Amino acid sequence: MAAYDLKGKKVYVAGHRGMVGSAIVRRLAAEACTVLTATRAELDLTRQEQVEAWMERNRPDAVFLAAAKVGGIFANDTYPADFLYENMVLEANIIHAAHKVDVEKLLFLGSSCIYPKFADQPIVEESLLTGELEPTNEWYAIAKIAGIKLCQAYRKQHGNDFISAMPTNLYGPGDNFDLKSSHVMPALIRKAHDAKMSGAESVTVWGTGTPRREFLHVDDCAEACVHLMKVYSDFSHVNVGSGSDVTILELTEMVCRAVGFAGKIVHDLSKPDGTPRKLMSGAKLQGLGWTPKIALEDGIAATYQAFVDGNFAERQHVSAA
Numbered sequence: 672m673a674a675y676d677l678k679g680k681k682v683y684v685a686g687h688r689g690m691v692g693s694a695i696v697r698r699l700a701a702e703a704c705t706v707l708t709a710t711r712a713e714l715d716l717t718r719q720e721q722v723e724a725w726m727e728r729n730r731p732d733a734v735f736l737a738a739a740k741v742g743g744i745f746a747n748d749t750y751p752a753d754f755l756y757e758n759m760v761l762e763a764n765i766i767h768a769a770h771k772v773d774v775e776k777l778l779f780l781g782s783s784c785i786y787p788k789f790a791d792q793p794i795v796e797e798s799l800l801t802g803e804l805e806p807t808n809e810w811y812a813i814a815k816i817a818g819i820k821l822c823q824a825y826r827k828q829h830g831n832d833f834i835s836a837m838p839t840n841l842y843g844p845g846d847n848f849d850l851k852s853s854h855v856m857p858a859l860i861r862k863a864h865d866a867k868m869s870g871a872e873s874v875t876v877w878g879t880g881t882p883r884r885e886f887l888h889v890d891d892c893a894e895a896c897v898h899l900m901k902v903y904s905d906f907s908h909v910n911v912g913s914g915s916d917v918t919i920l921e922l923t924e925m926v927c928r929a930v931g932f933a934g935k936i937v938h939d940l941s942k943p944d945g946t947p948r949k950l951m952s953g954a955k956l957q958g959l960g961w962t963p964k965i966a967l968e969d970g971i972a973a974t975y976q977a978f979v980d981g982n983f984a985e986r987q988h989v990s991a992a
């Protein structure tokens with residue numbers, strides 16, 4: 672398989688303000704390429720004419736499609752229309768426009784929730800579309816499956832070198848710490864931190880704490896995406912994970928240790944558990960020469976530090992205004 676060289680290339684990162692897109696931009700600083708970005712005010716990715724005009728003007732050689740409407744289990748379950756519509760439209764706009772301006776290579780980012788709720792573990796890429804989806808996030812999953820299929824369809828019909836990567840549950844700097852819309856990791860960091868600061872006796876965890884999740888630091892994910900962009904060119908999507916999972920209760924205990932909160936953990940059983948387990952097989956990506964580097968405990972400690980620094984910077988900003 673011929674390697675794709677990023678040297679001298681114009682590389683568009685769609686979604687550069689998000690956690691994944693910003694990590695890809697950080698990682699691309701080590702490559703001899705020019706990174707292109709556009710803010711939401713400059714380019715609304717849900718408007719087809721704007722996307723096509725921007726692509727025509729800027730003519731990127733390569734595209735990382737990291738733009739998406741994302742959220743945790745509660746947001747996914749509460750706003751199904753937003754998650755389905757916005758993701759389908761923006762990925763269709765970008766992929767079609769990339770085809771029209773002859774983008775040499777495009778990497779589309781999906782999610783491990785594309786797989787059936789009760790898929791055999793660890794989940795191999797071939798499990799796609801072999802069973803019912805998890806109801807709390809089927810809308811987002813359907814949009815992401817459509818993205819994979821678009822890349823495959825443009826490869827099959829037009830020969831475009833469009834590939835897809837399916838990351839597991841990601842965390843790291845730049846995450847969303849809003850308790851209603853966030854994923855579990857930033858939510859637990861915020862809750863444990865607030866409990867420590869206020870001297871509260873307990874933190875509340877949604878659901879039973881028994882679901883298992885696989886977590887990957889976003890810098891590892893960015894590294895994997897750049898690696899795939901360089902070495903992979905084929906029809907199938909590729910899983911991007913850490914290779915091991917923990918229960919939500921174990922995760923809560925790890926976060927509490929990192930934050931320094933020693934109180935009780937209580938459960939809010941009115942909130943959903945979601946899928947019982949989604950540990951992906953990383954065999955395909957390993958076979959392509961990539962393994963993750965950041966251990967979960969180290970990643971949590973670094974993310975907590977970034978959260979504290981961000982909170983501090985925000986307070987300084989407010990008091991200076």
Ligand code: GFB
Binds near residue numbers: 884
């Ligand atoms: O991270 P999370 O929202 O996403 O939730 P999913 C993971 C697990 O953590 C669920 C539990 O069992 C939650 O009930 N949990 C415990 C919490 N406490 C909390 C909390 O305070 N906040 C949150 N958010 N969860 C999402 C999908 O599924 O994962 C998306 O909805 C996407 O489509 C993303 O695939 C990666 O892993 O359940």
